[in-house]
Amino acid sequence: MTANAPITQDVMTLPRKLPEGGPVNIVGLTREELLDALVAAGTPERQARMRMGQVWQWVYHWGVRDFAQMTNLAKDYRALLAEHFAIGLPEVVTRQISSDGTRKYLIRIAGGHEVETVYIPEEGRGTLCVSSQVGCTLTCSFCHTGTQKLVRNLTAGEIVGQLMLVRDDLDEWPERGAPKDETRLVSNLVLMGMGEPLYNFENVRNAMKVVMDGEGLSLSRRRITLSTSGVVPEIARTAEEIGCQLAISFHATTDEVRDILVPINKRWNIRTLLDSLRDYPRLSNSERITFEYVMLDGVNDSDADARRLVKLISGIPSKINLIPFNEWPGAPYRRSTPERIAAFADIIYKAGYASPIRTPRGEDIMAACGQLKSATERARKSRAQIAAESGL
Numbered sequence: 001m002t003a004n005a006p007i008t009q010d011v012m013t014l015p016r017k018l019p020e021g022g023p024v025n026i027v028g029l030t031r032e033e034l035l036d037a038l039v040a041a042g043t044p045e046r047q048a049r050m051r052m053g054q055v056w057q058w059v060y061h062w063g064v065r066d067f068a069q070m071t072n073l074a075k076d077y078r079a080l081l082a083e084h085f086a087i088g089l090p091e092v093v094t095r096q097i098s099s100d101g102t103r104k105y106l107i108r109i110a111g112g113h114e115v116e117t118v119y120i121p122e123e124g125r126g127t128l129c130v131s132s133q134v135g136c137t138l139t140c141s142f143c144h145t146g147t148q149k150l151v152r153n154l155t156a157g158e159i160v161g162q163l164m165l166v167r168d169d170l171d172e173w174p175e176r177g178a179p180k181d182e183t184r185l186v187s188n189l190v191l192m193g194m195g196e197p198l199y200n201f202e203n204v205r206n207a208m209k210v211v212m213d214g215e216g217l218s219l220s221r222r223r224i225t226l227s228t229s230g231v232v233p234e235i236a237r238t239a240e241e242i243g244c245q246l247a248i249s250f251h252a253t254t255d256e257v258r259d260i261l262v263p264i265n266k267r268w269n270i271r272t273l274l275d276s277l278r279d280y281p282r283l284s285n286s287e288r289i290t291f292e293y294v295m296l297d298g299v300n301d302s303d304a305d306a307r308r309l310v311k312l313i314s315g316i317p318s319k320i321n322l323i324p325f326n327e328w329p330g331a332p333y334r335r336s337t338p339e340r341i342a343a344f345a346d347i348i349y350k351a352g353y354a355s356p357i358r359t360p361r362g363e364d365i366m367a368a369c370g371q372l373k374s375a376t377e378r379a380r381k382s383r384a385q386i387a388a389e390s391g392l
Helices: 031-040 045-061 075-084 156-169 201-212 232-241 255-261 270-277 280-284 303-312 338-350 383-389
Strands: 091-097 103-108 114-122 125-129 188-191 224-228 245-249 289-295 318-324
Touching (some): 031 045, 091 156, 114 156, 125 156, 201 224, 224 232, 232 245, 232 280, 318 338
Parallel strands (some): 125 188, 188 224, 224 245, 245 289
Antiparallel strands (some): 103 114, 114 125
């Protein structure tokens, strides 16, 4: 284990510098927020709920970006919408396609900041990995994203916008008048990109309300997985207010090792974290919790670690995803050997837990787990510059 692994920085979220005035972006507003916005813009209250449903379906089911195309609305009402509202998505700066078909998008959001989004096609499903923060509040020592300091939280619209722009790129919006096609290229969504989702709870929750809505983007909560490093106070709230599947970025079986790999452990240690998880499947009606475990050579991959892991999660409906470490320039760790990973997995499997070994995807374009990092934020900007951009 490296002696120079970073320890956690002060958790400080820099606020976004919001634009003054201008049209309200519809993308990311919950139904209630959209309803209130339409009334505030002059929609008669007796019509507002119906109008909200119509606009919602145009934006999220059909993928329409121009109010003029909302043909079941009167022309004067379309003009009112165009005057007060926008349908805005983040901007795709670059798109890279891996030899295995994985797509990595560098996208630009308000303030000129950039984050990465990854689409992973597999047989029978397609998974979109979205980001929730620019940078990260945490400094997990094995994670490339964790070497980038937090700049700001993404808005709900910027989180939803990642799914919408990937559906644009995949040409996945339904065609009006065509037979209904149940095939979904983006069938699953994981909040496993840049950032700690539970340090941006309200925006993540509102974004998922939009994504899960059955009359729009319509991804079931069972097809959405939120990954957290262990922000204990927000775990029960996640069960109650989002109800999606939960993955824990676990990676160690002792506090001594986890304090270095996942420094948030110094605030909420392994016992505290596991105690908070025992009620999650019941509260959220989820089948089980996924424990993510990155395999680091000589650090956390011994037979003793495997046996400790099984003992720790006893009583929690679980599966363990074993993740071969995805190396990046200057990384302080090495990937465990295939033989060591297989032996570790076998101990877990024989104890009665599913222990799939994740196949690294998109390594050739730095799109694999733990490799995401926006090129324009690589230690280039000082804290003072970031503060100035954020309006502080």
